[in-house]
Amino acid sequence: MNSFSCPHLNIKDNFCLRLKTDCVPGRKGCVLHNRFEFAIPAEERIKELEKRKRQKK
Numbered sequence: 356m357n358s359f360s361c362p363h364l365n366i367k368d369n370f371c372l373r374l375k376t377d378c379v380p381g382r383k384g385c386v387l388h389n390r391f392e393f394a395i396p397a398e399e400r401i402k403e404l405e406k407r408k409r410q411k412k
């Protein structure tokens with residue numbers, strides 16, 4: 356269960372308005388960066404997201 360609601364998130368596009376890129380909680384520049392420990396590190400989730408985006412093209 357997750358009760359965190361980020362004011363920088365454009366929910367429709369899963370886009371971070373603060374960083375002007377995909378929302379990946381905990382990524383560098385994110386309000387959660389270095390504040391929480393994630394089961395899967397942000398860097399790994401970014402790589403996976405980029406991979407999925409490339410496969411879609």
Ligand code: SF4
Nearest residue numbers: 361371378379385386
């Ligand atoms: S990356 Fe972080 S700051 Fe940006 S929308 Fe997602 S949770 Fe919010």
